[in-house]
Amino acid sequence: MADINLDDLSLKELKALQSQIAKAISTFEERRKRNALSELEDKARQYGFTLAELTGTTVPRKRASPGAKFVNPDNPAETWSGRGRKPRWFENALEAGKSVDDLRV
Template sequence: MADFDLEALSLGELKKMQKDVAKAISTFEDRQKAEARAKVEALARKLGYSLAELVSTETKFSRAPAAAKYRHPENPALTWSGRGRKPQWFMEAQETGKTVSDLAIS
């Protein structure tokens, strides 16, 4: 590592050095990851594979939309699957005396 005589540097040089050090610190982890990835890719190529073949990153599962279980009494376009927060119309219908079975889709 280089030794610097910080007393001999001007304010502009010190600020530039401070900016360069901050940038080096912020990108350190990214540089380390890139170096590790390059090593792993080289090893995979040496064994006759690509990194993508060895690491299956394509297995994202998404939940299918749930079927509607409840329908608004006056507006059939408003539905609710029963998952998540109750919609306002559902709570208002219950407050007016409707039961869950009254709102259920048959």
């Protein structure tokens, strides 16, 4: 590393250097992790595997939406999957004499 004579720098240059050092310190651990991960992925690839295959970790899949099972007869834009709390329109329709089958999609 090159020696820097701090006495030769202006206040503006010293503050810029201080800012650069603070940033380098705060990101040091993250850079080391990224480098280690990259090396491990390269090594796994050399053996014909992915790192996820070797560690048994996978990216979690997003669950598919359950889809609508019931629709509001007064407003078809309002639907309910049948999971969770019953929407007010669903309960109001039942109280008004509709059956659950009347509300099915």
